[in-house]
Amino acid sequence: MLNIILRTIIGLIALSFLSSSISRFLRRAHTATWFKLMASAIIWISVLVLSIFPSVTHEINRIFGFGENLNTLIFLGFVIVFIIVFKLLSIIERTERTVTDLVRKDALRNMIKVSHEKSKR
Secondary structure, three states: OHHHHHHHHHHHHHHHHHHHHHHHHHOOOOOOOHHHHHHHHHHHHHHHHHHHOOHHHHHHHHHHOOOHHHHHHHHHHHHHHHHHHHHHHHHHHHHHHHHHHHHHHHHHHHHHHHHHHHHHO
């Protein structure tokens, strides 16, 4: 029962991140690119498929010789790492946009100040 609940939660997280990436791309956000959309889609669709069909992981385990418990921990670790990485990327991009806006405003202010001083002469 706990296994089904965890798989459902992971699937819902994957769906929410996937839909967020698609909606950001469709809104034509400044940071939305085809590459980011495709990378995000590949990662979150993979997480979704693996959470819905865990037998795929058993096949991968059989092929590579990993144990079941190790596979589960690695999978959960990847999901957590992907969530953190995507959140960090969005924070970094937001910070870059803010810095860019501040630099532009400061440059415009300096240009106006310099041109105002030249006109007084």
